[in-house]
Amino acid sequence: MKRFFPFFAFLCISILFGSTAPQYSVINVPAPPTKFKNYQVDGLTFLPNGKLVVCLPSGEIFFRDLKTKKWELFAEGLHNPLGVLALSNSELIVTQRPELTRVRDLDGDGKADDFEVITDDFGMSGNYHEFNFTPVRDKQGNYFFALGTGSKGDGVRTITRGTFNERGRPGRMHSSAPYRGCIMKLTHDGQTIPWSYGHRTPNGLGFDLEGNLFVTDNQGDWVGSSKLFHVQKDHFYGHAASLAWKPDFNEVPLKAPVEKLAKMRSRACVVFPHGTMANSPTKVLAITPDAKFGPFSGQLLVGEMNRGRIIRIMLEKVGGELQGACVPFIDGPPLGRGCNRMDWAPDGSLFVGQTKHTWAGGEGIQQISWNGETPFEIQKMELQDKGFKFTFTKPVNRQIAAKKETWPFSRYFYEYREAYGSPRSDETKVGISAIHISKNAKIVEIELEELEAWHIHEVTVQKLFSADGEELNNNYIVYTLNRLLKNTPTEPLQIKTVSKKT
């Protein structure tokens, strides 16, 4: 019996948190022929000619011709490249530890021969956790990249790059070298400036189709649970250390009163509940109109390291700011763990590169394809005056959807504090006051007994089937309710735990 327990546990988790819809298939892509035998993938994109590009921890960059199924070694010797953009078939932009680098093949022999610094105007203390994540480029030609903070798992090196700043040195995650914990902008005229502050491990930038910039962050000190932020100029997103570099902030960040920091911070547009949604979110990728990935164009995908999961994000503007919901989408085996980088292949399928670097994760490359048939999923979740409106991809079974027991809502918040992570605070079940189902049975409006601003609202929809008998594939959905449609109360600091209501 004992032997079966893990299987049962797995089954229960699958039921609880959904699974990949059968309309999507996941296949493994053969690993590149690296002589270092390390198959983690830290950067992934496509060339204009359709070849797959991957960066490996060894500093190698490989191309794969998807037609001939042959790998080519393009470049070697880079320092932990954690993201790549292709400007042409022979020109890449790579974030590696020390710089943003233009990697080019100038003599046309298929191998990179020129490595040009586009910017290294940021510091390195030599702490291992000071990663340089994902370059992205906007339509004006500006680049953005994300600088990780240093970890207390190590100190700083004997020689550091950039002016050492003792004010940023204290703390579990520190920022003693310039701009660690900032999103950086390299303007098209060559200026490198800190664009936003307060990031901890911002492993993954991405734009939505309107050109809004987003970044994820990992749970830890000052980050109660992992998050997705809408990145805006000069905003502070909560992790204190990088305030050492904010021009108008002259204190030691860790000595500043938490009330002051709480008032300065900008909220996440999506919080990923720790343990149930994501523990270590990664790259943000918009579902483009060219992507063949189901009826979700314009929404965002976010990878998750700790389990085989890719999350779907749906955002809306409420009270002038973006907020919204997240739901597991491609979830569980055969999708591997460590989904770190992803991009759209020329055929509209999704390629995912997996990594771990001693943390939970995996290694390898997978391709996810949609068969063109509509999966039964929550297409979107939107805020209403008294509750939420769910739009489904297919008509729902009216009888099940009309039952209150189908919609066990709860709400809570995560504390803003220096300590690592946060318990769920003020966790409360929320009753249903009314359910309206549209004529075509694709829209279900749920009126809640209470709708509490600045709280995360989540529901695990119970045994909901479509009218044609398909079970809802992913039924755990979480809406980060910051602002209400009207009469939003003043933003609370949420720096103290509120015990559970019974």
Place this chain on the structure above:
Amino acid sequence: MTELKNLFYIATLLCSFTNLFSESREEIIQKGKELYNGAGSCVACHMADGNGQKGNIPPLAGSEWLKGGSARSIAISLRGLAGPIKVNGKKYYAAMPPQLLFDDEKLAYILSYVNNAWGNKEDLITKEEVVKARKELPLDVYTPQTLLKKFPFDKKYSKKNGTYTPTFDDTLSNITSPVVYRTFMPGASPASFAVALPGNHYYCWDAGESRLRYVWTKGGFIKSNQAHWSSNGKPVAEFNGTPYYRAKTSLLREETFEALSKTNMQKPIYDTPEADDFPLKIEGAKGTPRFLGYRLVGGYPKFRYSQGKHMITELIQMNDEKVGIRRTFTISPPSKTVLKLSPTTLASTSSDRGIMKKDGTLNLSSSESAEFSVFIIPNEETN
């Protein structure tokens, strides 16, 4: 008839013994010692103390490979041994070439010395044993497998001696084309290069300060770099040798190499904006140098950086004699330039333009600065 034949053999054997024993044991060992320590001889790799070089050249002092008769040592000396081996539980990667310089007698002296030096207590080896082996052994270079099949270890030695499967680090012991890695190097800023040159000279170039930090040759290229990549990125590269050249900076003068590998500092010894003693002084150029990137030229990185309006390139290759390095600089536009190297007893410096002073200072006219080379050559006695 048989008896007569036996008698003949015994006579020949006696003759050869007499031949060798006409010299005393001490004389034999002394002759072997001189040959062993001759220029370019065994000592170049196995070292005077017989301890070899960590990870690369196996030791002879205390080596259990000498146990169980002399046939194995003679075979390795005559035919060579290619492939990684374990000696007394430790791993060594470098290959042993066949020793073609020594005739049978000299090889017998050398092996007799090796068998009895540094506390070793094995047999003396006769010229006849070498003659016989040279005639009878197959001509191929031995692999550890073919060698140990013919000359197996006694059980008590076979666990700690034999062969092993090499890792990628091990394979870097013999560089045939340039290898360029950006990684964490000791004694340099976190933005550094480790470069291996064909001919097995290695250097660290620091992109944080646009300067060569140090050069080494003994002990092989960096180790553990794979751990740096595949782990969370914490390990700083290690190597077994000592640099024969270290660029002096006023900020690091007293620091040992181990101290500079530290990662767990509360604050740094210095940060790069404090590094004001840049070795290249170009007249009229202001500000700290800015690293701009590198071009691979035949696989060799040609670094480029700017200082004020001047563009500087540096290309490092082996010198023509393959015993040290040649650093070729270009400065554009050219300007009167002073380059300060730091020669020590370990290495000497010279240049192909201008006159380099004994203290390593090179004064260049504007036209000389357009393209010039400096050479850093390790001194043989100390390396």
